[in-house]
Amino acid sequence: YTSWHRVIIAADDRIFPPENMAKAWEHTPRTSKIAGGHLPQWQKILESEIINKKAVGEKFESSASTYDENAIVQNRIAATLWKLWRENMTSQPCSILEIGAGTGMLTREYAPVLTDADITTWDLTNAIRPLPTGKAVTGDAEELVYDALPDSFDTIVSASTFQWFNSLPMFLNNASRIMRRGGILAFSTFGHDNMKELSAITGSSLRYFSKQELCDMIPEGFEICEALEERITMYFNSPRDILVHLRDTGVNGVYTPSNNLARIMHEYPRHDEGCPLTYHPIYIIARKK
Incomplete structure (x- = not known):
């Protein structure tokens, strides 16, 4: 197992029982379960696991x-x-x-x-x-x-x-x-x-x-x-200021896909000091x- 560093197990896999998979890979440092069956959403997994x-x-x-x-x-x-x-x-x-x-x-x-x-x-x-x-x-x-x-x-x-x-x-x-x-x-x-x-x-x-x-x-x-x-x-005056901060430091691609912008603006936590x-x-x- 030394050449594998990340294991993802489908919780509803009916071909390879999740319990058996967990036991087989118990010595791998990073093992997690995701929802889905034997053929999970590969594109979503690749996007979350492989850095572009x-x-x-x-x-x-x-x-x-x-x-x-x-x-x-x-x-x-x-x-x-x-x-x-x-x-x-x-x-x-x-x-x-x-x-x-x-x-x-x-x-x-x-x-x-x-x-x-x-x-x-x-x-x-x-x-x-x-x-x-x-x-x-x-x-x-x-x-x-x-x-x-x-x-x-x-x-x-x-x-x-x-x-x-x-x-x-x-x-x-x-x-x-x-x-x-x-x-x-x-x-x-x-x-x-x-x-x-x-x-x-x-x-x-x-x-x-x-x-x-x-x-x-x-x-x-x-x-x-x-x-x-x-x-x-860090505290900012608004969620918009946080998005500008992320853009200006080069990490906005990971955290702010366009379909999340409205949610960020609406749901971002606000404290007395500002937006953390x-x-x-x-x-x-x-x-x-």
């Missing part, structure tokens, strides 16, 4: 000019990740791979300090570039990792990117291959409560993992130095033994 990387790249490319001004939480996350990484750093890294560098929000935290390191950045789009330092590669990290040579980097970092991966466990295993012993893996992603207000209305959400699930994905041969999570709530939008960042720092 082309669409993701286009969304972030279109928001490049507005991202830094509006990605207030992502900036805070990048600063927190750099703080945790720095606190667990035992020596200056010689080579750094940053995944999902985007506009350089995390890069700007560490590059002025780690001036002797060779920096390589991977990002889906070539329209977004971080600082003019190191080597920038355009492409899908889940594919690029296969071509990287063993022991290429002593540090791999990523802020607010891994939630867009189709198979994070497989990527982390591949990342282990290209890391040197003693190297640091430092990343942030998001947990189940991320943008919970929107997903409660639309029923649409990325496939988020819990802190424990992320820790369980860390490959053998690593020790986990830090595993932290927090919830950050929750972010649920999770930070993992691990060292390869």
Whole structure:
């Protein structure tokens, strides 16, 4: 079962009894049941389980000019990740791979300090570039990792990117291959409560993992130095302002399909402080033994 990371069982399957399927796949970390029989709604499953990387790249490319001004939480996350990484750093890294560098929000935290390191950045789009330092590669990290040579980097970092991966466990295993012993893996992603207000209305959400699930994905041969999570709530004047915020940070494609717009405007929760939008960042720092 090591090559399977997600199992979906049809609750009313009369060909393969759900109870037998659950027992057969009990060792797979992520197993869930859905309504339906032996032939469920495949298109809906594919849309919820497979990330459209082309669409993701286009969304972030279109928001490049507005991202830094509006990605207030992502900036805070990048600063927190750099703080945790720095606190667990035992020596200056010689080579750094940053995944999902985007506009350089995390890069700007560490590059002025780690001036002797060779920096390589991977990002889906070539329209977004971080600082003019190191080597920038355009492409899908889940594919690029296969071509990287063993022991290429002593540090791999990523802020607010891994939630867009189709198979994070497989990527982390591949990342282990290209890391040197003693190297640091430092990343942030998001947990189940991320943008919970929107997903409660639309029923649409990325496939988020819990802190424990992320820790369980860390490959053998690593020790986990830090595993932290927090919830950050922003307040907006109206649901419309939230949709503009999502557009300007490049994530509106997941949460605001056109047929949900009216529901969002009507059903979105309103508090005395305004309309809330929750972010649920999770930070993992691990060292390869």
